[in-house]
Structures are given as structure tokens and as C-alpha cells.
Amino acid sequence: MSEPIVFYDLPGNAAKDKAWSPNTWKTRFCLNIKGIPYKTVWVEYPDIAALSKKVGLSPTDTDPSGLPHYTLPAIYDPNTRTAVAESIAIARYLDRTYPSSGPTLIPKETDALHMAFIQAFRDAFMDDAGQLVLPATCAQLNPRSEAYFRRTREEWFKAKLEDFAPAGSEKREQHWKGLEKGLHTVKGWLEADGTEKLHFMGDKVSFADVYAVSYLLWMKLILGPESEEWMNMMRWDGGYWERFMAEFDKWETVDVGTAAEM
């Protein structure tokens, strides 16, 4: 590898040097864990589609009106002249292209099990977590992204962000209970065989860990590490999630990067 990979991320104003997005954190963790050199390019939401087309990326999805939808994370690897979008596809690309750089994140024989994990984790986590932190996630974006994020999310969820789970509401309380239950289910997977494992693959770091820690870090950054809500969450399951996250502290480094030239 001679040149650093270009890593496209979404800038925000949460605590961690602009980096806040759980989806792009997945890729940052993959790059950091593998020790692959990269430089960050910050892209505002309304610029993702144009940038994606420019570097030769395919849409990762369709939007509710059926139009192509481009998303971050994405990378461009100048060494292979390859552009890849979507965190799981990027993890597979890095495993395949740089097999001797750090651990294999998705061992081939666990690919389908990883996909099932992602489905089950998302089902246990996302509905409640989304209601709890999407409004504050929106609020810390730069103005152009903020307007775009609000419009698209409110269209998708058919609700005003302010109505998701307002501070002090009974609804918010219910979502906290739902999230605690969901994460408790996930914790159950880690000790089902009678031994408490720190990682989803036992001693080995894998993409399953990256997936979970990225969402937890998102909540930590958006709620604030000193907030009552976050500190309470870190007491769930006997403090397990705090111990889990501490394993990833060393891979939380954020490259300063540059803004995308559009």
C-alpha cells in the first residue's frame, strides 16, 4: 500500500473532532483496527450524491420515492482505483485487499452469521435508540446538512423530529426501557454458553463488535459522556457496555481531514 485510502465522512459538532455518525464510525473503526493509513474528507449531506457519482460509486439504496440513494461511509482506494460504499462492503473489501493488515473483521465462514447478527442487533437497538438521539443528532449538524437531514428523516419517519421522544416525556422513558431490554437481549448472546465474552467472537475483534460499538459511541457523543442518561446506560448489565466500549478506546482516533471540494 503506497497511498492512503480516502475515507468520506459526515462532519458534525458533537464532541469527537467532528466525527459523530455511527455508520461512518464503523468504517473508521475498521481502518483504525486494521492500521490501514487513510485521510478523511468531510462531506455535507447534500453533497453525497454528487461526490459519489464523481468517484464512481453506485447508489446503496433507493429512497422512499424510488430514486437512487447514495450514502456514506464510502472510501476511494487510490492503490487499486476502487471506490466502495456501505460499511459492511468496505469491511469485506479491506479484509480481501489487505489480508495481512490487522485482524480479519468478517471471517468468510461467518459472513452469513454476521448478516444475521446485524439484523438482530438492529432490531434490538435501532427503533428506541433512533427515537432517543436522532433529534439531537440533527441539531449538531452544520446548517446545510441539518436542513437536509431534518427533511429526509421527517419524510421517512412521517413525524417531526421534535415529537420523537422529547426530554422528560413518558414516551422517552418508554424508549429508554425498550433500549435497556434490547441491549440486555444482546448481552444474553454473549453469555449464552455460560462464559461471559467481551467480544462477539470471543477473544477476537470482529465486525460485529465494530457494529455495536459504533452505535454506542454515537449515543455517547450525542447525549454527552457526562449526561445523566448516558451514565445511567453505562450501569446496565452490570456495567458490561462500559467495559465493552473501553476495549475500543485505542481505536477511537479521528483524522483531522479536509473538507470535500465540490
Added chain:
Amino acid sequence: MSEPIVFYDLPGNAAKDKAWSPNTWKTRFCLNIKGIPYKTVWVEYPDIAALSKKVGLSPTDTDPSGLPHYTLPAIYDPNTRTAVAESIAIARYLDRTYPSSGPTLIPKETDALHMAFIQAFRDAFMDDAGQLVLPATCAQLNPRSEAYFRRTREEWFKAKLEDFAPAGSEKREQHWKGLEKGLHTVKGWLEADGTEKLHFMGDKVSFADVYAVSYLLWMKLILGPESEEWMNMMRWDGGYWERFMAEFDKWETVDVGTAAEM
């Protein structure tokens, strides 16, 4: 290993030599795949609790009124004087106790991923499949089990079995659509990395396969292999599920066994 393991199963009158239960099929597949000698003892539902206590098994669950609930599958291994209930726990026991007998069904480092798989598969499959085949499942039981099964299931689901998804109803049609969608999601996990895998761990048979094939075989036995509904289901996903099941034909053998002496 000098003596065969005792395998406790639920007798019925579906096509496969009495064996119909998806839960006990999981254990039969584990034993057959590993080539571990066993003899079957058939137990009617109302006798499970007494038998479990007799052989020293713990309850696997609590019932809706909070009382201990005993379930099959269960095994008693005379070689180690150990009784184990619940298919995942039995698979782990067999892996651990007979490591040189056939493939490892739940490789240790995949235990948590297996648990996530089970959660995600169940979420994708069980609600629709249960509505579609529980009433006919009940109908093929022997009278004592039939009465017990009907009473407990109707209490748990708070509905008469006859109202689940009657033949020809719009409701049944909706559950078929839901199941097709659910299994299509599962199929997606198997090809997410761009290669179609036959097994959930690629080339290797694992408990994830056993879990899925046991539920599919249950549907096949209850609906009937020649039924229109089953034959239609085997055309989903380009016939994938038929190819998947064919891999397990050789492990579908059923030991004649004896009735439990109560």
C-alpha cells in the same frame, strides 16, 4: 463412548416415523450429523415434567403463570451420567463431550453469532410459520398430547387454534406472503458477500443450518411433501430452500425407539 445416548422425543403421526417436532429434530440432526449412537424414547406432552424430574433435568423456562416449564428435546448420556435439555445446550454438550465425533456444530468463537442468528431467524420465520402449521401440528398428535398442546398453545396465543390461519382465508394468504418475505431475508444473509452459500457457515455444516432445516422439515411433514402449499414454498428464492434441505436428507434417519415407561 460405550452406551448410546437416550434421546427424548415427542411422538406424532406426521409422515416421518413419528418424528415431527422442529425442536427435537434439531437434536436428532445434531446426533445424526455427528454420528453419535442414541436410542429414542417417545414421551407424550403431559409426561414431560415427570420424566424430566426423574432423570434430573432442570426446567428450561417458566410458563405464563410463572411455574417451572420442562421441555423437550432432552438427552440423558449414561456415559457421563449427564442429563441436558434444550437443543442449543445439547449441541454445546455434544461438541464439548465428543469433540472427535463429526463436525463442531457451534464453533466456540461463533457462539454469540449463533445466538444472534437464532434470534433473527426466529423473528423472520416463527410468527407466520406458527400460524400456518400449529393447528395441523396439533391435529397429528396422540390424544393425550393433543389435549395438552391445544390447551397450552391456546392459552399462550390467546386464540383458538382454528382461528390461526384457516385454509382458504385471506389471513392465511397474508401469512404465506409474510413467510416468503422472511425466508427471502434469511436467503439474503447467505449471498450478501456476492457468493451464494449453501450453508450458513459456507462449506461447513453448523447449528445454524440444523436450526433452519428443522423448522423447514417440520413444515414439510405437517403440510405434506406433496401438498400444493409445500411445493409452492420450495419454488421460493429460485428453489434455494429445496437445495438446502436436500443436503440434510442423509441425516433424516429416525430411530424406531420405545415409549417412555411412566
